[in-house]
Amino acid sequence: MxxxxxxxxxxxxxxxxxxxxxxxxxxxxxxxxxxxxxxxxxxxxxxxxxxxxxxxxxxxxxxxxxxxxxxxxxxxxxxxxxxxxxxxxxxxxxxxxxxxxxxxxxxxxxxxxxxxxxxxxxxxxxxxxxxxxxxxxxxxxxxxxxxxxxxxxxxxxLSTPTKFQYVLILTGVKISTAAAYRWLDDLTYQCHSSKIMVDALKRGRPELVAQKMFNRFQEVVTKKEKRLRGWEKKLDKNFNHYLLAGSGGAFFAFLTGQEFIPLTSILSLQGRGKGEGDLTGSGFLSEENAGNAVKFLRVSTYGR
The missing domain is CATH 3.30.230.10 (Ribosomal Protein S5; domain 2)
Structure with a gap:
């Protein structure tokens, strides 16, 4: 067959x-x-x-x-x-x-x-x-x-060929997309345009792209989900540029090439002992625990 x-x-x-x-x-x-x-x-x-x-x-x-x-x-x-x-x-x-x-x-x-x-x-x-x-x-x-x-x-x-590097922070917190949209209905805001990001991508400078990142969901989702508020505080201390992934509950940090992220920082974020951090991607997630454990994974633009 x-x-x-x-x-x-x-x-x-x-x-x-x-x-x-x-x-x-x-x-x-x-x-x-x-x-x-x-x-x-x-x-x-x-x-x-x-x-x-x-x-x-x-x-x-x-x-x-x-x-x-x-x-x-x-x-x-x-x-x-x-x-x-x-x-x-x-x-x-x-x-x-x-x-x-x-x-x-x-x-x-x-x-x-x-x-x-x-x-x-x-x-x-x-x-x-x-x-x-x-x-x-x-x-x-x-x-x-x-x-x-x-x-x-x-x-x-978008024909913007620059490849970027990220760290995914897989918090294990699950967010309903439908609920996230409902929470937005209670928020009054002025809409932003993706033109600022498209222009930054055309210029191909990682630092500029990182500065223009934006996610409307982050404000409401982190307010509603106490565990994600805690993660925001931790990420503020360890990454220059990070954002909620979609409607959550994962985050990603943009690596501009200027960061030095020691293993001790990752371990402190996880609240784990020596030897349990991993940014290489090997063994980060198994079939058995997909989506449940807090993990960090270094990733990059797909297919470039």
Whole structure:
């Protein structure tokens, strides 16, 4: 049987503004710059005679409610595909952390099955299907750094080639995206434009990009979640530039090349003893504890 192996990268938002709801709309439009990073889930797709199934070492992911399964079912129904697929998911991106893992997985399934099932649609034709799965999904259909606006359907790839380095702070705190949007409804603010970030990226200077980072969610999410307020205080002492990842609860710190981050600082953030810190990425997250343990991981721009 035909098979395909693929990766699904996590994302961070270098800039994220949430705009007011238009009259009669259920959702908020966004204005955001998305950076894909080299923390990836891995998927193996195997064509079957007819049935759909998903396999994972994490039992809670083995459900028809998983976006991976929904993406396959939607594509099969839309194009009246007789074949099925068995999807093996190796999960490395923590869930409910603001890193877009589920959305990235779904986009990878759409792209992979477009090839495996020989549908061969241009990516632009997959955008409406992706949007039906979630507002973040369309951005993962396109390679590289991108500017996303509207309700997630407007995606523009940014040809800004500079590769950046980050430290992910995986707090283990899970935040509901729906709840984060509700909290914003109680906040009055003047909207910012992603133009400041796009201009900084064009100039390619890490320090300038770091200075222009912005996330509208950070103000409300850290107010509502006491544990994240504690993390903010710790991060203030250790990093020059950091931001909440999406709607949280992970953070990321931008490394401009001027920082020196001793292992003792990382250990003090974790509240752990000598020898338990790791910024290399090796062994930071297992199938068994995905999304639960506090971990630090050094990552960079994906695919550059």
């Amino acid at each position: 035909r098979r395909l192996e693929t990766t699904a990268p996590a994302k961070i938002n270098l800039f994220l503004e949430v705009l007011p709801k238009p009259d009669g709309a259920d959702l908020h439009p966004v204005d955001t710059v998305i950076e894909k990073i080299d923390l990836c889930d891995r998927l193996t797709l195997r064509v079957t005679p007819a049935h759909l199934d998903i396999k994972s070492y994490i039992p809670v992911l083995v459900t028809p409610e998983n976006l991976v399964f929904k993406a396959a079912a939607l594509l099969k129904k839309t194009y009246r595909i007789k074949e099925g697929v068995s999807i093996s998911l190796s999960k490395k991106i923590p869930v409910s952390a603001g890193l877009g893992g589920g959305s990235s997985d779904a986009a990878s399934v759409l792209l992979g099955l477009n090839q495996l099932w020989r549908i061969q649609e241009p990516v632009s034709r997959l955008v409406p299907l992706a949007l039906g799965l979630g507002s973040d999904v369309p951005s993962f259909l396109f390679p590289g750094r991108c500017l996303v606006s509207g309700f997630g359907e407007k995606v523009k790839t």
